[in-house]
Amino acid sequence: MEFPEGLKYSKEHEWVLVEGNTATIGITEFAQEELGDIVYVELPEVGEKVVKDDPFGAVESVKAVSDVYAPVGGTVLEVNDVLPDNPETINDDPYGDGWMIRVEMTDEEDLKDLMTAEEYAEYVEQQKEDEDEEEEEDEAEDEEEK
């Protein structure tokens, strides 16, 4: 799984590309893989304010809906117009053509909470291990029940 260097990552599995005062935001490869086939994307309007750690949109697969949280606060400068008609672009290219919004950041301090690629890779590994452990615990419980 790929986590490009140079991006910042959130615990909610969004990535941020910072260029000066502008932040481009999308969801990570791990997030798109967990969701499966994406069939609908809801985005804010240009000019809307997004608040750090609040949902700014939603991504829906055939089976479920997930909120997408703003890793940084700011004003929406641009949204990816390709997504409403081609939501699967997020599955195909989560870090490129599948970007979601571009915001003008209000506070660069917001970036401090975010992870580097290396930290995020570790975080994802940890999450996967936790999932596996839960499964193993369930299996152990099943054994006891027998």
Place this chain on the structure above:
Amino acid sequence: MVEFAGWEMPVQYSGVIDEHVAVRTRAGLFDVSHMGEIVIRGPGALELCQKISANDVSRMKLQQAQYNLLMNEKGGIVDDVIFYQIEPNHFLICVNASNSDKDFAWIEEHAEGNVELENASSRYAQLALQGPLAEKILQPLTSVRLNEIAPFFFSFGEVSSIRCLVARTGYTGEDGFELYCDSVEAERLWKTLLASGVPMGLEPAGLGARDTLRLEKAYPLYGHELDDTTTPLEAGLEWVTKLAKGPFVGREVLLKQKQEGIRRKLVGLELLDPGIARSEYTLFKNGRSVGRVTSGTKSPTLGKAIALAYVAIDEACLDNTIEVEIRGRKTRAKIVPLPFYRR
């Protein structure tokens, strides 16, 4: 993998849409061993089956299957199930995994006379081979003459030397078979079917595709469209409910409801604005709450957002436009005929 009623279940293999399309156009193989099986046999079996269920079990032929509802005293649905008549007075009932203990306790409570009950859920595994190529894939592996099994009939036989109940039933809206076998043989049956079927276009399919397939066909899912408080008349299952067959649990309530009329009804919705309606979203008409969504997705076959919903009877007519609240935003939806998909 995801936890479901104590089972570790595969949600998807290659992807929900890919598996969905495989079932509609070729074939998919589902491991549905989580489904429960209850055996009722003995001289009093038919009588018991008639008493606990809404459909007319006495009309079943030998080796026929029947969609049926286990009913409670309030006219609500304990479970939706398939009855298989193995011999006269010998029935196998396939029940929902999450209900199997509840169903068994409830049947036991109503059993009287000379009947034997067994919760055989752990003895049986079940694989569902579904799709237009199902017969072509299965036939080389069995001596059972599949073209002689009509829809909703079954036969016993060996599939690659594994003894199976081979039923022409399913939950996808496509032709196909459900194979019941001893649970110790399940893995071998799975591998054999895949090895033989994959070159013909068969794909393993998971719970995700099972849900989108059944939803396009408007098959109800217990816990969503049906529960202990919904009646068959509200759920559009009057065709399963044989009020004239004689007494059964809940019949009086249903007779009364039929006479007085239902207050809400299960309908199909197609969204007119972008968005996807999901289970438990509220429906509105002119600012008034008129119902709730029970299941919703984007239909892979139709490319539209579809949903099943309970709607107040005065708003439940075809072509009526109502609104679904999706994350605080009102989205228009039209009531459309069911099923959404026909083969």
